[in-house]
Amino acid sequence: MLEIKNVHKTFNPGTINEKIALDGVNLTLHEGDFVTIIGGNGAGKSTTLNAIAGVWPVDDGSISIDGIDVTGLPEHKRATYLGRVFQDPMTGTAATMQIDENLAMAARRGKKRFLRWGITSKEREHYRELLKQLDLGLEDRMTSKVGLLSGGQRQALTLLMATLQKPKLLLLDEHTAALDPKTAAKVLSLTDKIVEENHLTAMMVTHNMKDAIAHGNRLIMMHEGKVILDIGAEEKKKLTVEDLLQKFEEVSGEQFASDKALLG
């Protein structure tokens, strides 16, 4: 489904701020894989997701989604294949537009936008049903501006928008990091439900090791711009946080410095 071959990316090359963010990333995802990605700060987790999404062109290597080489496609064209949820709840939705308008916008991802009416009454009914399933009471507030929603509600809505049109790949970039623990748990279980029901292929970046173990059927660890560990479904079932920390030390040869990861 996804094939990343030897991808490199250096930010600010040739300057004092030069940072090798991706240093030869290789990764192949099969249909139905739900991969969680962990690693310390600056390991290249979010950068990998951004490389897939086409936020900027990569320096070297290739990326293909479902057999289509997207290495040369700009962000808005790759959006055809991708559903995305961001860390900041403000990023995924348009605050000054209504809930139903945001959904209608997402329903047209990858399609030409002409002079047809932006949202039909039939669509509205469909959205009402979908919002009901979120169980957040949003189905009665469809004409409210999204800016009035809480962070958790906005992430839930963004998740719905990302999967309204089945994406070939769902990219979740620490999408619960800005939420309180209770809301984060709710959004995570919603994520599981949506991924399962739609048989999606997904990648989820997280700082929380427990979450990384509890969700998905595959786990990869990144360090200094490389994938250093790739754990499949069977092995992952038996995995504990201690195992992960130990494995990290083995592979990287240093103590895992991130407090956040330890606390998780």
Add this chain to the structure above:
Amino acid sequence: MLMSYFASLNPASFFNALPSNIAQGLIWGVMALGLYITFRLLDFADLTVDGSMATGGAVTVVLTTNGWHIWAALLVATLAGVCAGLVTGLFHTKLGIPPILSGILTQIALYSVNLHIIGSANKALSVDKYHLILSSRNITRAIIAAALFCVVVIAIMYWYFGTEQGSAIRATGCNPAMSKAQGINIQNMKLIALCISNGIVAMSGGLLSQYSGFADVNMGRGAIVIGLAAIIIGEVIGDAVLGKHMDFKGRLTFVALGGVIYYIVIGIVIWLKMDSNDLKLFTAIIVAIFLAVPYLKAQSKNSFRRAAKRGAMMKVSQDSSANGKEV
């Protein structure tokens, strides 16, 4: 002396000037509707309008005096505005020039272009020689025509910004990152919005030149400030009148009416015998006040000084109740 000043003010002269103020206000209302697209929907402060307004007037006058039908001339004027918007859009999207600077560059370039179009600094367009859509000679007709233009522009904008493409423009203005993630080509959306906006502005320039009977290279100077005044006054009054019922239609209607209210205020100022050289200064002050009011309102609810006062009050009341117990 004050008495003699008030005695010299003739209410009748104010009411005599009122219809003309309304007609001009409606023409500027069309301009404000165009500006609304960039200023509010796209979140792009577009200074091109000072130039494209004059371009609209220049093209209309020159083509009409060359024997073109007035409607054809107005159409070409609108298209000239579209081109001006396109230039600003290309400066910004293809060459990476910041929005305000892109607009200023086009605006200054248009000054020369407009001089070339007119052939001199200004040119007359006599209503006696040509069939014009509106003119200050017949103010009732001018008001009706300008009002119809406002209604049609509002209707088209209401429709367009409800379509898939119009929604994509609104999303681009609101959240570019989200728009890209939803597959919207935000560069193209910016180009389209700038083109439509400047097309409408140039059209209002064409109407204004017919109304005043001439085109002048300086007729657009300060247009952005007048347009902003109309938008902001219209929104503030619209919010006060409609409150929660303010929808997109209502908002656009009040933006157009904002132009009328602005010109009535200007009428009052002139009636009060203020020096007409001070009008631009006065306009800038009005716009600054209307821009500042929402900010200051929010600030007063959110000020440290008040928080300190509230804290001090609480302390005093606690101390006094504690003292009371001792006694």
